[in-house]
Amino acid sequence: MSTPYAETPTPTPYGVAETTALAGRVLDEVGRAVVGKRQPLTLVLAAVLAGGHALLEDYPGLGKTLAARSLATTLGLGFTRAQFTPDLLPGDLTGSFVYDQRAGDFDFRPGPVFTGLLLADEINRTPPKTQSALLEAMQERQVTVEGRTFALPRPFHVLATANPVEYEGTYPLPEAQLDRFLLRVSFGYPTETEELDVLRGRMARRREEVALEPVTDPAGLLGMQAAVESVEVDDSIARYCVALAGASRTHPQALMGASPRGSLALLLTARAYAVVSGRDYVTPEDVKAVAPAALAHRITVRPELWMSNVSGASIVRSLLSTVTAPAALEARR
Numbered sequence: 001m002s003t004p005y006a007e008t009p010t011p012t013p014y015g016v017a018e019t020t021a022l023a024g025r026v027l028d029e030v031g032r033a034v035v036g037k038r039q040p041l042t043l044v045l046a047a048v049l050a051g052g053h054a055l056l057e058d059y060p061g062l063g064k065t066l067a068a069r070s071l072a073t074t075l076g077l078g079f080t081r082a083q084f085t086p087d088l089l090p091g092d093l094t095g096s097f098v099y100d101q102r103a104g105d106f107d108f109r110p111g112p113v114f115t116g117l118l119l120a121d122e123i124n125r126t127p128p129k130t131q132s133a134l135l136e137a138m139q140e141r142q143v144t145v146e147g148r149t150f151a152l153p154r155p156f157h158v159l160a161t162a163n164p165v166e167y168e169g170t171y172p173l174p175e176a177q178l179d180r181f182l183l184r185v186s187f188g189y190p191t192e193t194e195e196l197d198v199l200r201g202r203m204a205r206r207r208e209e210v211a212l213e214p215v216t217d218p219a220g221l222l223g224m225q226a227a228v229e230s231v232e233v234d235d236s237i238a239r240y241c242v243a244l245a246g247a248s249r250t251h252p253q254a255l256m257g258a259s260p261r262g263s264l265a266l267l268l269t270a271r272a273y274a275v276v277s278g279r280d281y282v283t284p285e286d287v288k289a290v291a292p293a294a295l296a297h298r299i300t301v302r303p304e305l306w307m308s309n310v311s312g313a314s315i316v317r318s319l320l321s322t323v324t325a326p327a328a329l330e331a332r333r
Contacts, residue, residue, distance in 0.1 A: 008153070008154040009154075009217075009222065010219060010222075011219055012216075012220045012222070012223035013223055014220070014223040014226070015227060016230065016231065016279075016280040019049075019223075019224045019228065019275050020275055020276065020277075022215060022220065022224060023045060023049070023224070023275065023276045025074075026045060026071070026075065026215045026216070027042060029070075030070045030071055030074055030212070032212065033066055033070040033210040033212060034063045034066055034067045034070060035190065035194050035198050035201065036191065036193075036197065037063065037067070037187050037190075040186065040187050040188070041071075042273070043183055043273075043290065043293050044056070044067065044071065044159070044183070045071070045272075045276060046183070046276055046290065047182045047183045047269060047272070048071070048075070048155075048157050048221070049224055049228050049276070050182060050228060050272040051155075051225055052157070052269070053138050053157055053158040053159065053160070053181050053182055054157075054159050054160075054181060054182060054183045054184070054185055055123075055160050055161075055162060055178070055183070055185070055297065056160065056161045056162075056185055056186075056187070057162045057163075057164055057184055057185070057186055058164070058187045058188065059164065059165060059189075060163055060165075062187045062189065063187055064161040064187065065081070065119065065121060067187070068081075068117065068119040069081070069119065071117065071159070072119075073213075074212055074214060075116075075214070075215070075217075075220075076214040076215070076216055076217035076220065077115075077116030077117045077221070078115040078117070078153070079115065079116065079119070080112040080113075080114075080118050080119070081118075081119040081121055082113075082118060082119065082121065084121060084122050084123050084124075084126035084130070085122075086126065086127065089130060090129060090132075091111065091145070092130075093111050093112060093113050093133055093134060094111045094133050094137070094143040094144075095109050095111035095114065095143070095145060095150075096108075096109060096111070096145060096146075097145065097146060108145065108148070110150070113143060113152065114150075114152060114153060115153065116153060116155060116157070116218060117157050117158075118137075118158045118159070119159055119160075119161070120134060120158055120159070120160035121160075121161050122162065123162055124162045124163075124172060124173055125170055125171070126171065127171055128171055128174070131173065131174075132177075134177075135176070135177050135180060137152060137156075137158070138180045138181075139180055153218075154218075155218055155222055160181070175298075175300065178297050178298065179259065179261055179262075181297065182265050182269060183265070183290070183293040183294055184293055184297040185293050224275075228271050228272045228275050229271075230280070231271040231274055231275060231279075231281060231282060232280060232282070233267065233270075233271065233281070234281070234282070234326070236326035237270070237282050237283075237284065239326070240284060240287055240323070240325055241263045241266045241270070243324075244258075244287070244295065244316075244319050244320075245257065245258040245259075245262045245295065246263075247319050247322070247323050248295060248298075248299050248315065248316070248319060251299075251318065253301060253302060253305055253310050253314075253318075254299050254300065254302065255300045255301060255302045256299070256300040257298075257299055258295050258298040258299060259298065261298075262294065262295050262298040265294045265295075265298075266287060266290065266295060267282075267287075269290040269293070270286040270287045270289075270290050273286045273289055273290050284325040284326055291319075292313050292316045292317070295312070295316050295319075296311070296313040296316050298312070299315050299316070
């Protein structure tokens with residue numbers, strides 16, 4: 001594998017307590033720009049701490065792009081925004097070979113995917129061929145161009161946006177690519193108080209952008225991710241994750257349920273969520289908190305129910321009310 005464009009810093013050795021403190025500072029800093037969205041921002045950060053990617057799906061104007069840019073700034077990651085359009089080619093994303101007349105050879109010019117955090121804006125507006133190029137980057141952390149493979153920098157994360165309206169001219173993501181997103185997160189409309197805070201903040205700072213400060217750097221993020229790997233998971237919690245994913249496959253409203261990748265995503269994200277919440281062990285409440293974002297996009301609703309307000313999210317809510325959770329774990333010291 002060719003690796004001239006890959007960079008992997010040495011992880012900063014963090015413990016769980018240090019990671020919790022840093023995660024809180026990241027959320028506080030991002031919250032200065034994205035007002036009133038602490039819970040969805042916590043889920044997105046949990047996806048990053050778990051080493052995965054997140055799909056931000058919501059109506060236009062609710063802060064999806066702002067959240068991605070703000071998160072990259074506070075985590076100290078390189079940030080690239082790729083606008084996905086119908087004429088976007090795979091080479092526009094991955095890079096391509098360009099002939100160097102002075103050297104008499106072809107040089108590889110890396111594309112926007114060679115970054116720390118890639119914002120794939122309106123990912124459902126580009127054809128499947130380009131979506132597939134991103135799929136390799138997300139899953140393998142590498143790209144292949146003209147038979148040569150190039151490793152991506154570490155850390156590398158994708159935050160993709162999609163609007164659940166204006167379907168004309170779009171290319172819906174296939175289940176295989178949806179499955180590669182650890183979480184699918186929606187921000188939702190702000191409350192009246194939150195929206196008023198947005199207006200007041202804009203008037204007070206007298207400019208459009210919010211100046212955010214980095215809380216950590218790529219080495220620090222790798223250290224935080226390593227700390228998440230040390231989180232304790234009781235066997236009853238693992239069984240609960242498997243039970244939820246398994247029940248989605250037999251639910252009467254589901255045509256197809258979550259694969260084993262779904263139960264794994266549930267467990268990995270629950271560990272990160274536990275750290276952000278200040279614990280070094282996972283509770284059933286952590287699993288319940290991340291379940292809708294981790295499982296809903298992996299469930300296909302039966303076609304005859306599409307007009308009946310049945311969705312993957314409603315099926316997950318049904319599972320959480322019917323699948324027995326393990327008894328509350330005693331607090332550790």
